[in-house]
Amino acid sequence: MPIIRSRNIPIYLGTFVITVLASLVLTLARSVYVHRQAVFVSAASNGNLVLMRGLEVLGVDVNAPACKHQNCILPLVGAAWNGQRETALFLIERGADVNEGGRFDKTPLMMASYCGETEVVKLLLAKGADVNLTNSDGESALSFAKQKKQSSVIRLLREAGAKELSSQACGLSE
Numbered sequence: 001m002p003i004i005r006s007r008n009i010p011i012y013l014g015t016f017v018i019t020v021l022a023s024l025v026l027t028l029a030r031s032v033y034v035h036r037q038a039v040f041v042s043a044a045s046n047g048n049l050v051l052m053r054g055l056e057v058l059g060v061d062v063n064a065p066a067c068k069h070q071n072c073i074l075p076l077v078g079a080a081w082n083g084q085r086e087t088a089l090f091l092i093e094r095g096a097d098v099n100e101g102g103r104f105d106k107t108p109l110m111m112a113s114y115c116g117e118t119e120v121v122k123l124l125l126a127k128g129a130d131v132n133l134t135n136s137d138g139e140s141a142l143s144f145a146k147q148k149k150q151s152s153v154i155r156l157l158r159e160a161g162a163k164e165l166s167s168q169a170c171g172l173s174e
Helices: 009-034 036-046 049-056 075-081 085-093 108-115 118-126 141-147 151-159
Strands: none
Touching: 036 049, 036 075, 049 085, 075 085, 075 108, 075 118, 085 118, 108 118, 108 141, 108 151, 118 151, 141 151
16 A cells, blocks of 8 residues: 555655654754753853753753763863853853863863963952862963963963962973
């Protein structure tokens, strides 16, 4: 028995199209839900506050990385790295830890300092970022700023009380 008959074409075809569309929507919704943390971190890195607000409803964690691998970053680290001040503020207001680097082992202040994002550095300092925190390699926000000769950031960090560490004195001067 053929599926399409001359009189019933609109009914069968309509049902088929609705079924296909419904399954595509459900598949997409499931995929977004399953990968919501990775999408959230990506949105934070790109400054997409609209998407972040939508994902917030799905229960994302502002202090969780995009994945379980060593190089996966936290949302606030991604925002700081890319100079997304408003996104960083959004995350901090929702409880993001300004001193946490996660498995990536670089804090938001370290990454903002490295990239010369002075507005994000100012925000992080104002929200309590520890200017002298070091990672497992002994690097601090000041040493990261010095690596890229970010003079305005170096000045901000020093004004906030950044101390020269012995490892920073070896060849990393301004």
